[in-house]
Amino acid sequence: MNNMKAENFYIISFSYKSLNLEEREEFVRTGYKNIMEEYFQRKEIKGYTALETCLRVELYLETGENFDIDMFLERMNASNTRIYRGKDAVKYLLTVICGLDSVIKGEDQILSQIKKTYLEYMENNKTSALLNIIFNKAVETGKKFRSVSGISRKNLSLDSIAVKFIKSKFSNLEDKNIFIIGVGELSQEILAILHKINNDKITMTNRSRKKSIEVQKLFCGVMTAEFDEKYKVVKNSDIIISATSAPHLVLKESFMKEILADGKERFFLDLAVPRDIDTELKKYNNVTLYHLEDIWDEYNKNIDRRNNIADEYYYIIEEQMEKLGKKLMSRYQRN
Numbered sequence: 600m601n602n603m604k605a606e607n608f609y610i611i612s613f614s615y616k617s618l619n620l621e622e623r624e625e626f627v628r629t630g631y632k633n634i635m636e637e638y639f640q641r642k643e644i645k646g647y648t649a650l651e652t653c654l655r656v657e658l659y660l661e662t663g664e665n666f667d668i669d670m671f672l673e674r675m676n677a678s679n680t681r682i683y684r685g686k687d688a689v690k691y692l693l694t695v696i697c698g699l700d701s702v703i704k705g706e707d708q709i710l711s712q713i714k715k716t717y718l719e720y721m722e723n724n725k726t727s728a729l730l731n732i733i734f735n736k737a738v739e740t741g742k743k744f745r746s747v748s749g750i751s752r753k754n755l756s757l758d759s760i761a762v763k764f765i766k767s768k769f770s771n772l773e774d775k776n777i778f779i780i781g782v783g784e785l786s787q788e789i790l791a792i793l794h795k796i797n798n799d800k801i802t803m804t805n806r807s808r809k810k811s812i813e814v815q816k817l818f819c820g821v822m823t824a825e826f827d828e829k830y831k832v833v834k835n836s837d838i839i840i841s842a843t844s845a846p847h848l849v850l851k852e853s854f855m856k857e858i859l860a861d862g863k864e865r866f867f868l869d870l871a872v873p874r875d876i877d878t879e880l881k882k883y884n885n886v887t888l889y890h891l892e893d894i895w896d897e898y899n900k901n902i903d904r905r906n907n908i909a910d911e912y913y914y915i916i917e918e919q920m921e922k923l924g925k926k927l928m929s930r931y932q933r934n
Contacts, residue, residue, distance in 0.1 A: 646727025
């Protein structure tokens with residue numbers, strides 16, 4: 600359908616395809632949410648949501664009639680962005696939520712991340728009627744695509760790939776002291792996998808002690824530590840995994856000089872954006888520090904199968920686009 604009556608629907612995308620990790624980190628720090636809220640209060644934006652994941656930051660907007668996209672991007676100090684509008688924006692959103700724009704094609708996390716983000720903004724009265732219709736159809740499409748295609752049945756989610764990457768660096772994990780920083784969705788999924796391998800040498804921490812205890816109850820034998828005690832736990836750990844949503848460094852080199860001087864080999868995996876772990880740690884011979892970009896070899900071993908499935912079942916997205924177009928046209932005619 601050529602005219603979806605969604606001309607004022609914009610997506611502004613900052614993803615791993617257009618910005619590297621450092622550039623995405625810098626954009627997150629700009630305070631872009633305050634700018635969106637300012638436009639919202641002036642009614643230049645009728646509704647918005649903002650998605651932040653380790654691989655993308657995306658803004659979803661319904662704009663007013665006099666919205667100036669160039670001025671908006673200038674306020675954001677945004678460059679190397681991808682802009683989608685109207686039908687193209689809808690198609691892009693459906694492609695993303697089905698996992699077809701992800702590094703791990705067909706992965707499940709992006710569906711839950713978009714759904715969670717949308718519901719959060721809707722509950723805070725930041726979305727619009729148009730955004731509600733589009734996002735509800737998007738979530739429906741993401742679920743249907745995975746159910747019909749079976750693309751995500753092979754375990755290639757970010758958490759499973761992260762653990763496979765860790766396994767590739769060690770002969771075994773059973774005797775390793777493992778420290779997980781953060782108790783968000785990704786951290787919990789990694790914890791669940793590691794818990795099956797090594798259930799008596801895992802420690803986790805989070806800035807919220809209450810949240811740590813809640814998660815601990817799900818995993819018998821896992822220990823918790825106060826967030827302020829994290830450096831003491833690092834001292835006794837072989838493997839440190841960090842995936843918090845903190846806007847600043849969580850582990851700083853200046854606080855670890857004495858710890859790292861003991862010569863003990865330590866493996867750090869930083870899955871956060873912005874990064875949690877000081878890159879200065881790389882100068883120590885007894886430290887190996889990896890980031891998101893380092894762990895994709897495991898995925899590349901299985902990429903062909905998922906590419907074939909994505910192509911075979913792409914018709915689902917096209918069908919859902921058609922249905923959404925009819926719904927938006929009906930809404931337009933009623934108004």
